[in-house]
Structures are given as C-alpha cells and as structure tokens.
Amino acid sequence: MSKVVLITGGSSGIGKSIGEFLSEKGLIVYGTSRTPEKYKASKFPILSLDVKDEATIYETVKTIIDNEGKLDVVINNAGAGITGPIEEIPNEEIKNNFETNFFGPIHVIKAVLPQMRKQHSGLIINVTSIAGYMGLPYRGVYSASKGALELLTEAFRMEIKDFNIKMTNVAPGDFATNIAAGRYHAPLLDNSPYKKPYGDTLDLMNTHVDNGSNPNMMATAVFKIINTPNPKAHYKVGEFMQKFSIVLKRILPDKVYEKILMKHYKL
Template sequence: MSKVVLITGGSSGIGKSIGEFLHQKGHLVFGTSRNPKNYPESQFQLLELDVKDSVSIDEAVSQVIRAEGRLDVLVNNAGAGITGPIEEIPEEEIKSNFETNFFGPINVIKAVLPQMRKQKSGLIINITSIAGYMGLPYRGIYSASKGALEVLTEAFRMELKPFNIEMTNVAPGDFATNIASGRYHAPLKEDSPYWKTYGKSLELMNEHVDSGSNPNMMAEAVYGVINTKRPKIHYKVGAFMQKFSIVLKRVLPDKVYEKLLMNHYKL
C-alpha cells in the first residue's frame, strides 16, 4: 500500500538514498532541504525546510497535508556531524549541533503528530547513529546528541501508543556519504594539547566514512521498517564490527571497553 512519506534532509546522502528507494517502491515521497532549488534533478519533490526554524517546519508539514490529506511516515534524517576535543569546541557550535540533531527532530515530530492522531495511525523513524551508543573520543558531542535522540524515542514511543502511532530508531554506522565535508571540525592547532591525538583520530574518522557502506543499505532497512506492523525500538545498520561494538559495550567491563576504543583510535 502506497504511503505518504516525509524525509528531512532528503537532498543528499542517506536521506536521498532512502527517498529514491521508497519512490521506486511506489510510495509518495516528499524530501526536504534548506535549498531545494539547488537539486532540480531530484527524483522526488523537495520542500524547503530548516530543522532549526519552527516556522519552516510547520509550513513544510502543512504543504504535505494540503497536497495529500494525510502523512503516514516521517523519517527524521536531517543531521550534522561535529568533531573535536570537547574542551576546544565553541559553545555555540555545541548548541548548534544539538539544535540540528536533537531539538530539530523533536520539533518536526511535534508538527506531524496532530495529523497522525487525526488519522489514528502513523510511523516516525528517527535516524540516529551507532555512535550514539557510546562516547567516542573527539566525537563526544555527536555521540551525545544522537544518544539523546535514541533515549528520547524510548520515552516518546510509550506516550504515543494510545494513538496508534509507532516510533523507532534506525542507527547507521559509517556510510559513504558527504557527511564529513559538511560537519564542523574544531581546528587542528599545533599548540593544542590534543594536536597529535585529535589529528590521528580525525584521519581515522575520515577513512571510515570514505570506506563506508553503501547508503542503499539504510534505504532497504527503512523500507523494511515501514512494512513491519509493530517495529522494534532500535535497529542498527552497518558493518558487522560496528554493530558488534554495541554488544561488546553491554557485556564487557567499562574500563576494558574504554581500552578497546582507545586502542582503536590510537590514543
């Protein structure tokens, strides 16, 4: 059955792959972008939306409802990367990242809920990150913002059950997208006490993205969730070792797991 789907951050990367896949499967897809005119060749319609701007959120959601009379699925995908020693990341950049990765998704959810309650049905998929399951060195702010969204979903799900609205997380590992070029990097300064360790970690992070999995894996995963009557709370998508790292965190003593991460990042 064809569904009306809204995907935030649908102009590139994972969001674009999800949108194209769902479009090809016959769903009616609306993506969003801060500048949709820059993507005239999009396979599906792009609406103007900035997750930091509640007015633009409300207008984009209203456009979908006016056009189709319903909204079946929200894929909260828009997000931003951020790296750096926590001590050296400016406070305004930390707040900006949370505005995009945490508060933005909350506001989009709030905008779609009245329509989903009216329909007595709906599905909200929050795209989080495997990084949100652990505090990663020099990615601590990103881990925290995505981890916050993971936990928020657990609470939100229970509040929405009386309205027949489902919510779930899909956490990707490293995928071959342009996220590295768009994320905030704290400057790598030679006079910083973190210069050597941050530099090594930054190189490793970029290598992981460059050699990451095909984002079509995420598209297939989201398609599977949409076709699941009662979705699970958490889904993880990515390379085996990335998903297995979550299992290790659950079973290993904290300091042993910390040592594994430090060895991995050459700290």
C-alpha cells in the same frame, strides 16, 4: 493507497538514497532541504525546511497534508556531524549541533503528531547513529546528541502508543556519503595539547566514511521497517563489527571497553 513519506535532509547522502528507493517502491515521497532550489533534478520533490526553524517545519507539513490529505511516515534524517576535543569546541557549535540533531527532530515530531493522531496511524523513524551508543573520543558531542535522540525515542514510543502511532530509530554505522564535508571540525591548533591525537583520530574517521557501506543498505532497512506492523525500538544498520561494538559495550566492564576504543583510535 500509497503511503506518504516525509524525509528531512532528503537532498543528499542517506536521505537521498532512502527517498529514491522508496519512490521506486511506489511510495509518495517528499524530501526537504534548506536550499531546495539546488535539487530541481531530484527524483522526488524537495521542499524548503530548516529543522532549526519551526515556521518552515509547520509550513512544509501543511503543504504535504494539503497536497495528499495525509502523512503516513516521517523520517527524521537531517543531522550534522561535529568533531574536536570537547574542551576546544566553541560552546555555540555544541549548541548548534544539538539544535540540529536533537531539538530539530523534536520540532518535526511535534508538528506531525496532530495529523497522525487525527488519522489514528503513523510511523516516525529517527535516524540516530551507532556512535550514539558510546562516547567516542573527539566525537563526544555528536555521540551525545544522537544518544539523547535514542532515549527520547524510547520515551515517546510509550507516550504515543494509545494513538496507534509508532516510533523507532535506526542507527547507521559508517556509510559512504558526503557527511564529512558538512561536519564542523574544531581546528587543529598548533599549540593544542590535543593536536596529535585529534589529528590522527580525524584522519581515521574520514577513512571510515570514505570506506563506508553503500547507503542503499539503509534504504532497504527503512523500507522493511515501514512494512513492519510493530517496529522495534532500536535498529542498527552497518558492518558487523560496528554493530557488535554495541554488544561488547553491554557485556564488558567499562574500563575494558574503554581500552578497546582507545586501542582502535590509537590513543
């Protein structure tokens, strides 16, 4: 029988690419969006779900189980970008980012675990970010939210092992998607002491996304993980230097690594 897959944030970007790829491989895919009516032409069903609204999560999970009788794979892909000097980002925006990137996946995981435990099988893939392995200037909140999800995955894996439920995370680098358009950008304030370095860094970040890898690379990686009997805790997908930056952080003294980052961002 074909595996049944739920992808949060499956209407665009990486989520859409993963969904289309898995559908072509014969898996039964359900994506989600806060505005599913916009995606009637999608190659797989898009259901209504907001990761910040637990009621919509439980309703969508129930719909899938009622339709298919099971739920094999959940991909926590829905996320939000955020940039700005931490001092100048409104606290509400910081909380909002964590609600989407960290608490959202927790809500989804809690909603699907009872069914997976009943099946005595299941796989949960949390989409994090290479940025979650390091505190990046003017992306500190994003780095923190994704880094928190990485650590949560490590703990969860050990807690659900007895139920034959697997969990892993996939950390993408920069991919050519529309994520920059949906980011919260703290405004460039004329009287801000961060105006020039933040402005320069923002331009650099947008260039990285525009020149990013093809999101099909993520789709291929996810398909391979789904077909791996015992997935690792962490996977990184992206350009060599982006993945190598994690290795450098592990082996270099903190101040040396910090200087490399500052040079990269021209700070």
